[in-house]
Amino acid sequence: xxxxxxxxxxxxxxxxxxxxxxxxxxxxxxxxxxxxxxxxxxxxxxxxxxxxxxxxxxxxxxxxxxxxxxxxxxxxxxxxxxxxxxxxxxxxxxxxxxxxxxxxxxxxxxxxxxxxxxxxxxxxxxxxxxxxxxxxxxxxxxxxxxxxxxxxxxxxxxxxxxxxxxxxxxxxxxxxxxxxxxxxxxxxxxxxxxxxxxxxxxxxxxxxxxxxxxxxxxxxxxxxxxxxxxxxxxxxxxxxxxxxxxxxxxxxxxxxxxxxxxxxxxxxxxxxxxxxxxxxxxxxxxxxxxxxxxxxxx
Amino acid sequence: xxxxxxxxxxxxxxxxxxxxxxxxxxxxxxxxxxxxxxxxxxxxxxxxxxxxxxxxxxxxxxxxxxxxxxxxxxxxxxxxxxxxxxxxxxxxxxxxxxxxxxxxxxxxxxxxxxxxxxxxxxxxxxxxxxxxxxxxxxxxxxxxxxxxxxxxxxxxxxxxxxxxxxxxxxxxxxxxxxxxxxxxxxxxxxxxxxxxxxxxxxxxxxxxxxxxxxxxxxxxxxxxxxxxxxxxxxxxxxxxxxxxxxxxxxxxxxxxxxxxxxxxxxxxxxxxxxxxxxxxxxxxxxxxxxxxxxxxxxxxxxxxxxxxxxxxxxxxxxxxxxxxxxx
Amino acid sequence: xxxxxxxxxxxxxxxxxxxxxxxxxxxxxxxxxxxxxxxxxxxxxxxxxxxxxxxxxxxxxxxxxxxxxxxxxxxxxxxxxxxxxxxxxxxxxxxxxxxxxxxxxxxxxxxxxxxxxxxxxxxxxxxxxxxxxxxxxxxxxxxxxxxxxxxxxxxxxxxxxxxxxxxxxxxxxxxxxxxxxxxxxxxxxxxxxxxxxxxxxxxxxxxxxxxxxxxxxxxxxxxxxxxxxxxxxxxxxxxxxxxxxxxx
Numbered sequence: 001x002x003x004x005x006x007x008x009x010x011x012x013x014x015x016x017x018x019x020x021x022x023x024x025x026x027x028x029x030x031x032x033x034x035x036x037x038x039x040x041x042x043x044x045x046x047x048x049x050x051x052x053x054x055x056x057x058x059x060x061x062x063x064x065x066x067x068x069x070x071x072x073x074x075x076x077x078x079x080x081x082x083x084x085x086x087x088x089x090x091x092x093x094x095x096x097x098x099x100x101x102x103x104x105x106x107x108x109x110x111x112x113x114x115x116x117x118x119x120x121x122x123x124x125x126x127x128x129x130x131x132x133x134x135x136x137x138x139x140x141x142x143x144x145x146x147x148x149x150x151x152x153x154x155x156x157x158x159x160x161x162x163x164x165x166x167x168x169x170x171x172x173x174x175x176x177x178x179x180x181x182x183x184x185x186x187x188x189x190x191x192x193x194x195x196x197x198x199x200x201x202x203x204x205x206x207x208x209x210x211x212x213x214x215x216x217x218x219x220x221x222x223x224x225x226x227x228x229x230x231x232x233x234x235x236x237x238x239x240x241x242x243x244x245x246x247x248x249x250x251x252x253x254x255x256x257x258x259x260x261x262x263x264x265x266x267x268x269x270x271x272x273x274x275x276x277x278x279x280x281x282x283x284x285x286x287x288x289x290x291x292x293x294x295x296x297x298x
Numbered sequence: 299x300x301x302x303x304x305x306x307x308x309x310x311x312x313x314x315x316x317x318x319x320x321x322x323x324x325x326x327x328x329x330x331x332x333x334x335x336x337x338x339x340x341x342x343x344x345x346x347x348x349x350x351x352x353x354x355x356x357x358x359x360x361x362x363x364x365x366x367x368x369x370x371x372x373x374x375x376x377x378x379x380x381x382x383x384x385x386x387x388x389x390x391x392x393x394x395x396x397x398x399x400x401x402x403x404x405x406x407x408x409x410x411x412x413x414x415x416x417x418x419x420x421x422x423x424x425x426x427x428x429x430x431x432x433x434x435x436x437x438x439x440x441x442x443x444x445x446x447x448x449x450x451x452x453x454x455x456x457x458x459x460x461x462x463x464x465x466x467x468x469x470x471x472x473x474x475x476x477x478x479x480x481x482x483x484x485x486x487x488x489x490x491x492x493x494x495x496x497x498x499x500x501x502x503x504x505x506x507x508x509x510x511x512x513x514x515x516x517x518x519x520x521x522x523x524x525x526x527x528x529x530x531x532x533x534x535x536x537x538x539x540x541x542x543x544x545x546x547x548x549x550x551x552x553x554x555x556x557x558x559x560x561x562x563x564x565x566x567x568x569x570x571x572x573x574x575x576x577x578x579x580x581x582x583x584x585x586x587x588x589x590x591x592x593x594x595x596x597x598x599x600x601x602x603x604x605x606x607x608x609x610x611x612x613x614x615x616x617x618x619x620x621x622x623x624x625x
Numbered sequence: 626x627x628x629x630x631x632x633x634x635x636x637x638x639x640x641x642x643x644x645x646x647x648x649x650x651x652x653x654x655x656x657x658x659x660x661x662x663x664x665x666x667x668x669x670x671x672x673x674x675x676x677x678x679x680x681x682x683x684x685x686x687x688x689x690x691x692x693x694x695x696x697x698x699x700x701x702x703x704x705x706x707x708x709x710x711x712x713x714x715x716x717x718x719x720x721x722x723x724x725x726x727x728x729x730x731x732x733x734x735x736x737x738x739x740x741x742x743x744x745x746x747x748x749x750x751x752x753x754x755x756x757x758x759x760x761x762x763x764x765x766x767x768x769x770x771x772x773x774x775x776x777x778x779x780x781x782x783x784x785x786x787x788x789x790x791x792x793x794x795x796x797x798x799x800x801x802x803x804x805x806x807x808x809x810x811x812x813x814x815x816x817x818x819x820x821x822x823x824x825x826x827x828x829x830x831x832x833x834x835x836x837x838x839x840x841x842x843x844x845x846x847x848x849x850x851x852x853x854x855x856x857x858x859x860x861x862x863x864x865x866x867x868x869x870x871x872x873x
Contacts, residue, residue, distance in 0.1 A: 038411040040355070089601045095410035096560075097600045099353045100552060104596035107549060111590035222545070226422055229415045237412075268437075272430035278423030285416050286404055483739060485729055492726045495715035502675045504701035504730035504782060617760060 018251020041106020043221025049205015364523025394523025731782025
């Protein structure tokens with residue numbers, strides 16, 4: 001029975017990590033849903049959130065939960081800055097331009113991080129004890145990250161459903177011209193959506209640090225960009241809620257397949273787990289080639 | 299015939315100048331070869347990205363496969379003597395084109411963003427497969443330097459990796475330029491132009507878009523494979539998955555194509571020249587931080603100068619007598 | 626045997642039925658008009674015929690063969706040419722190159738080389754009167770010229786059926802006359818069946834179409850000889866009634 005116990009333990013862990021993955025993808029889906037732009041530099045903003053948590057913790061002993069609002073403010077302002085300098089010019093431009101521009105922005109942020117903070121892998125430990133589930137030990141910090149992801153997702157949901165801004169954003173998604181006629185300032189809605197998307201992403205970066213003990217470095221984001229793509233496609237690419245659910249599925253899949261792949265001799269389960277993730281991505285794209293966009297193949 | 303010859307004149311002039319500068323003194327050969335690598339890389343990617351407007355973020359996978367093709371030739375068929383290099387190129391072509399056909403069949407049914415995401419998936423997935431099942435040496439890669447010395451002796455080996463490999467990149471780049479001229483003036487070029495400008499409109503005008511996209515994709519992949527085989531395996535004499543699947547090369551190739559002017563013949567050459575120069579210079583003043591300059595450059599080009607240097611020139615010479623020379 | 630036949634064709638998007646059980650026959654060389662207010666399913670119907678969408682139910686036949694499942698490029702080669710409501714020229718390419726694409730790919734008659742395609746292009750550019758702009762980039766054309774370019778592009782495909790989506794919308798009366806005359810002329814010369822769809826500009830329809838179909842909320846409301854149909858009360862209701870309602 002040790003295998004099943006291990007599997008169960010890893011699946012619990014996968015679900016917890018999955019919530020964070022979900023949160024870390026919502027920003028990508030939010031931006032795509034409203035602006036129809038894929039933020040290829042997504043992971044770089046997660047990296048910024050991770051560094052925010054790291055510096056707050058090591059320099060000022062601020063615990064990661066309190067870094068979340070700080071990360072939100074950083075994310076919102078960066079989102080606005082990036083939108084008004086670059087993204088605004090790319091609305092309606094060929095997809096090529098926005099893909100390349102966001103790609104470039106991501107790399108620029110990584111290189112800046114490397115320039116200022118160096119390429120080293122860093123980490124910090126926020127030890128507040130663990131809960132013993134008999135099959136596995138779950139640190140409270142991870143449980144907090146799990147809870148916080150769900151809370152943030154719920155807050156976002158109520159903002160979308162209950163507030164004027166949320167209604168305006170939904171109106172723009174439904175019918176851009178219609179919203180414009182009704183007096184919605186579409187550019188401002190785009191700016192706001194982009195800022196919220198980046199804010200969410202930077203916040204999620206804070207929570208990510210609770211799962212990577214020594215993995216904070218300028219290039220850590222690449223991995224999350226890739227995972228976020230898989231998750232976003234799982235969830236339908238343009239729906240933040242779909243992304244959140246996709247995160248859970250991905251977390252379970254990743255940790256479940258790792259446990260199973262570890263049984264085989266002569267393979268590297270860690271690499272193969274990622275191979276599985278990308279295979280899933282391709283299979284989804286194959287089965288539903290244009291995602292939820294509804295176009296038809298030739 | 300003049301349609302093919304005239305546009306090649308600026309290309310030939312640029313190539314010859316570069317070659318002469320490189321051969322003029324021993325110290326100049328390495329920087330010239332360095333620039334030539336970027337020119338060839340830009341030309342290879344231009345055949346796909348420039349011609350179709352599709353972004354392939356996993357492009358480096360084709361260079362990687364070409365580079366593995368050459369390495370496998372050395373590690374498994376060393377008894378062939380000098381022929382092993384030819385076999386290496388053949389393997390590079392086969393492997394990169396097979397991957398491109400497989401990826402193309404799946405991913406080229408997707409549009410824009412979905413295609414871009416799928417290509418990242420393929421590149422990363424393939425890399426982790428190589429490492430995960432310890433294919434081709436797994437994460438340790440393949441080192442061919444000692445095999446090379448066994449076959450050719452150390453003098454010839456040295457000559458191959460410091461000179462012949464570079465010359466091969468020159469030749470590959472030149473062939474790519476010639477093929478590009480041919481494509482631009484042929485049915486394929488018209489089909490790709492139509493697909494790039496408006497795929498739905500192209501389709502209702504009778505263009506079998508998927509077919510032409512796959513053609514462009516495969517040609518571009520083959521040239522990438524050839525570049526990987528010579529500029530990496532023959533020149534460096536080793537292949538590590540972490541290096542050859544490094545997304546940096548994809549970024550650089552895209553930046554070169556966009557800087558020079560996507561879809562033009564001389565664009566990637568100009569782009570490679572400017573970029574290679576810049577990068578060589580930066581590696582002396584800002585070692586390790588080239589991307590810090592390249593990334594904002596890429597953002598700048600796509601937001602305020604999307605037509606690129608030669609795209610601009612091409613527009614300026616329209617309806618003048620230089621029109622036929624710049625395409 | 627009709628040139629084009631739609632047999633109970635439907636297409637839905639989510640909960641909305643954009644085209645609902647439409648049947649239609651177009652004869653060779655006919656001039657046919659499709660009239661209906663915005664959102665009545667006209668453009669969707671064109672997209673179903675040209676193959677951008679596949680119908681959810683129903684079948685489509687063209688020139689004696691079923692084309693329901695054929696991809697757009699095959700339909701184009703069989704002889705279905707079309708224009709778009711908002712013109713979609715290949716912006717970065719010249720007028721000649723634009724039209725040459727039609728000549729190169731829009732027919733079944735085997736491969737022709739680029740030179741002959743450019744010759745054919747020149748001919749149709751002359752026909753629509755754009756010869757002075759043939760080396761200009763398509764994006765520099767005026768709105769009317771872009772529509773003419775789309776027409777030339779479609780004609781270069783040597784179509785048997787030409788689908789024109791709002792080809793005279795937004796034109797001044799003089800241009801409308803010019804374009805309608807042009808279409809009538811090439812239609813006779815090339816023996817093409819033309820299906821033109823319009824939202825407004827009823828005079829243009831009367832001048833051009835022998836028969837028309839009125840669409841309303843995705844359905845075929847009536848079909849028949851142009852004048853007869855336009856005189857019907859229910860057509861007037863759909864057509865003019867809606868705009869009057871809010872005032873009542």
